Amino acid sequence: MVIGLKDGAKLFGISVVCFCAVFVCTFFLNYYIDARAIDGVVSGELRVLYDANMTSAKFTCAITGGVLCLIAVVMTVFYVKLFIDGNAKRFGILKAMGYSDTKIALSFWVFGLSTFIGAAIGYGAGHAVMPLIYREMTVDGLPAIAIGYHAELLVALVIAPTVAFSALACLYARLALRRNAVAMIKGVRSAAKYKRRSSGKQRGFLVDMSLSVLVGKKSVTFFVAFACFCYSAMVQMGLVMSDLSSIIMGVMILVIGVVLGVTALFMAITTAINANKSNIAVMKAFGYSAKERSLALLVGYVPFALFGFALGTVYQHVLLTVMVNVVFGDVATVAAYRFGAGYFFITLGSFVVLYAGAMAAYAVRISRVPIKEIMASE
Numbered sequence: 001m002v003i004g005l006k007d008g009a010k011l012f013g014i015s016v017v018c019f020c021a022v023f024v025c026t027f028f029l030n031y032y033i034d035a036r037a038i039d040g041v042v043s044g045e046l047r048v049l050y051d052a053n054m055t056s057a058k059f060t061c062a063i064t065g066g067v068l069c070l071i072a073v074v075m076t077v078f079y080v081k082l083f084i085d086g087n088a089k090r091f092g093i094l095k096a097m098g099y100s101d102t103k104i105a106l107s108f109w110v111f112g113l114s115t116f117i118g119a120a121i122g123y124g125a126g127h128a129v130m131p132l133i134y135r136e137m138t139v140d141g142l143p144a145i146a147i148g149y150h151a152e153l154l155v156a157l158v159i160a161p162t163v164a165f166s167a168l169a170c171l172y173a174r175l176a177l178r179r180n181a182v183a184m185i186k187g188v189r190s191a192a193k194y195k196r197r198s199s200g201k202q203r204g205f206l207v208d209m210s211l212s213v214l215v216g217k218k219s220v221t222f223f224v225a226f227a228c229f230c231y232s233a234m235v236q237m238g239l240v241m242s243d244l245s246s247i248i249m250g251v252m253i254l255v256i257g258v259v260l261g262v263t264a265l266f267m268a269i270t271t272a273i274n275a276n277k278s279n280i281a282v283m284k285a286f287g288y289s290a291k292e293r294s295l296a297l298l299v300g301y302v303p304f305a306l307f308g309f310a311l312g313t314v315y316q317h318v319l320l321t322v323m324v325n326v327v328f329g330d331v332a333t334v335a336a337y338r339f340g341a342g343y344f345f346i347t348l349g350s351f352v353v354l355y356a357g358a359m360a361a362y363a364v365r366i367s368r369v370p371i372k373e374i375m376a377s378e
Contacts, residue, residue: 011075011076011079011111011114012114012263012267013075013263013264013267014072014075014076014079014114014115014118014165015114015115015117015118015121016118016259016260016263017068017071017072017075017118017260017263017264018068018072018114018115018117018118018119018122018161019118019119019121019122019125020068020122020256020259020260021065021068021069021072021119021122022118022119022122022123022126022157022158022161023122023123023125023126023256024060024061024065024126024256025061025065025126025157026122026123026125026126026127026130026153026157027126027127027129027130027133027134028056028057028060028061028133029057029061029153029157030126030127030130030147030148030150030153031053031057031130031133031134031137031145032054032057032058032061033148033150033153034134034145034146034147034148035050035053035054035057035145036054037145037146038050038142038143038145041142041143042142046141046142050142053137056137057137067233068260069161071226071230071260071264072115072165073165073168074223074226075264075267076111076115076165076168076169076172077168077172078222078223079111080108080111080169080172080173080176081172081176082271084173084176084177088179088184088185089184089185091104091177091184092179092181092182092183092184092185093181093185095177095181095184096181096182096185101174101177101178102174104173104177105170105171105173105174105177106170108166108169108170108173109166109167109169109170110166111165111166111169112162112163112165112166112167112169113162114165115161115162115165115166116158116161116162119157119158119161119162120158122157123153123154123157123158129252130147131147134147220268220271221301221304222304223267223268223271224268224269224301224304224305224308225304225305225307225308225311226264226268226308227264227265227267227268227269227308228265228268228304228305228306228307228308228309228312228351228355229308229309229311229312229315230260230261230264230265230312231261231262231264231265231309231312231347231351231354232261232308232309232310232311232312232313232316232347232351233312233313233315233316233319234256234257234258234260234261234312234316235254235257235258235261235347235350235351236257236312236313236316236340236343236344236347237253237257237316237319237320238253238254238255238256238257238258239254239257239340239343239346239347240316240320240340240343241253241254262354265354265355265358266358269355269358269359280293283296298359305355309348309351313344317339
């Protein structure tokens with residue numbers, strides 16, 4: 001086996017995303033299927049509330065499942081690429097020995113294990129909280145909705161995603177492996193290199209280093225911005241939903257948002273630090289201080305992190321505006337949604353503290369690693 005089971009198990013972040021998606025979709029889809037049994041006896045004013053609950057279940061599954069699925073796809077593609085880049089010499093040797101790209105790529109099916117683990121746990125947890133969710137969504141005056149078991153949800157939420165993400169990992173690996181074996185063994189990459197200005201005032205070494213890191217590692221820069229987008233959107237959405245929905249539902253969504261956001265953010269920061277180990281070693285050898293190394297290698301990500309945060313804020317605002325003011329606009333019991341400035345600043349403050357603290361902690365940790373050990377791992 002070219003890719004070991006341990007390699008696939010390292011994608012903890014994807015497991016968290018899949019858990020959150022399947023956890024929410026399990027009890028909402030189950031409720032939707034079970035609630036259709038009383039559709040024929042609902043009439044009058046109760047019909048509005050019943051339809052609102054059914055729309056909520058469908059809309060939440062579509063939005064939550066769709067967004068989290070997109071996040072999982074991006075993370076899977078990112079880590080497949082990162083794994084191939086980090087093991088380019090190893091794969092180049094295998095190709096030189098006669099292994100085809102397809103044979104190597106097929107071993108990436110193990111990356112689907114992270115999807116299976118998260119989806120399976122999320123499916124079980126969704127069933128565990130189902131009685132509580134059914135009570136929260138019960139409409140006074142309507143018959144109680146009995147909880148039923150639907151095997152098709154197990155296939156749709158656990159088995160199908162596992163197969164799909166395993167296939168995605170294999171297909172993308174097949175595309176990413178279309179590189180010359182000799183170039184992979186030598187560690188030559190086709191990415192465009194940053195070029196210094198040949199005229200005018202010359203930039204300092206630290207500025208050049210910062211810009212070359214951003215240009216040379218575009219995928220890491222993108223992932224940092226994407227993780228900050230996830231943190232901003234999910235945490236703010238969780239805080240707002242505590243006001244728009246019941247306390248239990250609000251707390252549940254907030255916890256999911258915080259766990260998902262923090263996980264994605266720390267994965268991005270860890271990746272950014274690890275991707276720059278050799279640069280840190282070079283600067284350390286040249287006598288630059290820990291503060292100078294951090295400024296050169298990490299501060300460059302700040303504009304992209306803030307952009308991701310701002311985009312996440314806009315996204316969650318538009319999403320909640322559509323869901324509350326449009327979908328539930330005719331429901332008198334649902335309050336109109338307005339942008340929560342207080343929640344925005346709470347999320348922004350926690351984001352700044354978390355981002356700065358994590359960057360500083362990882363920078364200090366890696367700066368303490370001996371230069372020889374860093375270079376030996378490259």
